[in-house]
Structures are given as C-alpha cells and as structure tokens.
Amino acid sequence: MAKQYDILCRLLMLGDSGVGKTCMLRRFTESEFDPSHISTIGVDFKMKTLEIDGVKVRVQIWDTAGQERYQTITKQYYRRAQGIVFVYDITSEPSFQHIAKWASDVDEYAPDKVQRILIGNKSDEELMRQVTKDQGNKLAESFGMEFFETSASTSSNISESFTRLTELVLQAHKRDVDNLLGALDDYLEKAALEDEKGSRYADDNTHKACAC
Numbered sequence: 625m626a627k628q629y630d631i632l633c634r635l636l637m638l639g640d641s642g643v644g645k646t647c648m649l650r651r652f653t654e655s656e657f658d659p660s661h662i663s664t665i666g667v668d669f670k671m672k673t674l675e676i677d678g679v680k681v682r683v684q685i686w687d688t689a690g691q692e693r694y695q696t697i698t699k700q701y702y703r704r705a706q707g708i709v710f711v712y713d714i715t716s717e718p719s720f721q722h723i724a725k726w727a728s729d730v731d732e733y734a735p736d737k738v739q740r741i742l743i744g745n746k747s748d749e750e751l752m753r754q755v756t757k758d759q760g761n762k763l764a765e766s767f768g769m770e771f772f773e774t775s776a777s778t779s780s781n782i783s784e785s786f787t788r789l790t791e792l793v794l795q796a797h798k799r800d801v802d803n804l805l806g807a808l809d810d811y812l813e814k815a816a817l818e819d820e821k822g823s824r825y826a827d828d829n830t831h832k833a834c835a836c
C-alpha cells in the first residue's frame with residue numbers, strides 16, 4: 625500500500641483576535657476565503673500534506689483564539705508545537721505591538737527547538753496600512769525570524785509562508801527525520817523481502833501441486 629505520509633509536523637498560529645488566522649488557514653488548506661469574522665473558540669486545527677525534498681509531510685496546523693479569555697487553554701498547546709506562526713494585521717498597529725507579548729509567551733511555554741516566522745496579514749488593504757513592511761522586517765530580524773506579508777483574501781504568500789515554516793521545522797529536526805526515514809526504509813525493505821519469500825513459497829507449492 626502506498627505511504628500516505630512520512631512525517632507529522634505540528635504548527636501553531638498565534639496573534640490578536642481578528643488578524644486573520646482562521647482565514648489564512650482556510651485559504652491554505654481549502655483554497656477558500658470567507659470574509660465573515662467568527663471568533664475561534666479555544667483551538668481548532670486543519671491538516672494538509674506537503675512534499676518537501678521528497679518527504680511527504682502531514683502538516684497539522686493549530687488555529688488559536690486571539691481573545692484574551694482563551695489564553696489559559698491555548699497556552700497548553702504551545703508545548704507540542706514544532707513551528708509557530710506569529711500573525712499581525714498590517715492595518716492594525718496594536719496587533720503589531722502585541723507580537724512582543726505573544727513571542728515572550730512562546731519563550732516561556734514552547735520547546736527550545738521551536739521554529740518561528742512572522743506574518744503581516746491583509747497585505748491587500750494597502751490604503752488602510754498602519755504598519756510598514758520595513759517595520760515588519762525589522763521586528764522579525766530582532767527576533768531572528770523570517771518575515772512575510774500575506775493576504776488570505778488574494779492568497780498572496782499564504783502557501784509560501786506555511787511551506788517555509790515546515791521546511792524550517794524539518795531542518796531543525798533533520799537528524800530525527802533521517803533516522804525515522806532510515807527506519808522506515810529498513811522496514812519497507814524487510815516487508816518487501818518477506819513478500820518476495822512468501823510468493824516464492826507459494827510458487828514452490830504451486831509447482832508441487834502441478835507435479836502430483
């Protein structure tokens with residue numbers, strides 16, 4: 625049977641309420657954009673399979689509620705994340721200012737190896753822009769993160785940013801990935817040999833049956 629995927633990768637989306645986390649996720653996994661804002665309650669997740677350097681990666685993306693009242697619940701998910709997407713809205717200066725708070729929470733609760741990227745969403749709303757691209761770049765640089773401006777509405781940079789974060793996670797866990805793939809290859813090779821042996825045995829039996 626063909627392998628469905630080789631590796632599971634867990635990403636988490638953080639940022640203020642209304643910055644567009646759910647819309648970005650729907651755009652990435654379902655190629656859809658719904659302009660209504662229904663606040664996420666607690667957490668939700670969606671999956672998508674990517675192929676990176678010949679490795680099939682099942683990406684599980686957790687979408688968290690930006691509202692303050694859900695923070696106790698959402699923080700419980702930080703520990704299991706391998707990659708974090710920090711999102712602000714380029715038309716909202718406060719959402720940009722709050723990234724420092726989200727980042728310090730991650731430092732406190734997430735594993736050391738966690739990979740992070742910064743995203744300024746709603747890049748289609750140029751006339752409403754409050755945060756310049758340069759400000760975004762500088763903030764990302766100060767945290768040692770890569771930076772993207774995206775639009776869930778037009779789909780600009782959505783796939784690129786999620787794929788890049790997945791690549792960073794794979795690079796950070798390269799040794800584990802190689803070990804896992806090695807073990808998987810050994811297993812598949814062994815299974816193929818067993819199959820071959822089995823069919824030879826069946827052939828032998830067939831011949832015997834014919835000879836009688």
Ligand SMILES: Nc1nc2c(ncn2[C@@H]2O[C@H](COP(=O)(O)OP(=O)(O)OP(=O)(O)O)[C@@H](O)[C@H]2O)c(=O)[nH]1
Pocket residue numbers: 639640641642643644645646647648658659660661662663664665688689690691745746747748749774775776777778
């Ligand atoms: N113009 C524009 N609007 C967007 C974009 N992404 C999201 N929106 C709008 O922003 C609003 C909030 O989007 P959501 O995805 O629900 O925001 P969220 O960050 O998930 O919010 P919480 O679940 O409350 O944390 C919705 O009305 C969307 O239509 C975008 O790229 N461009």
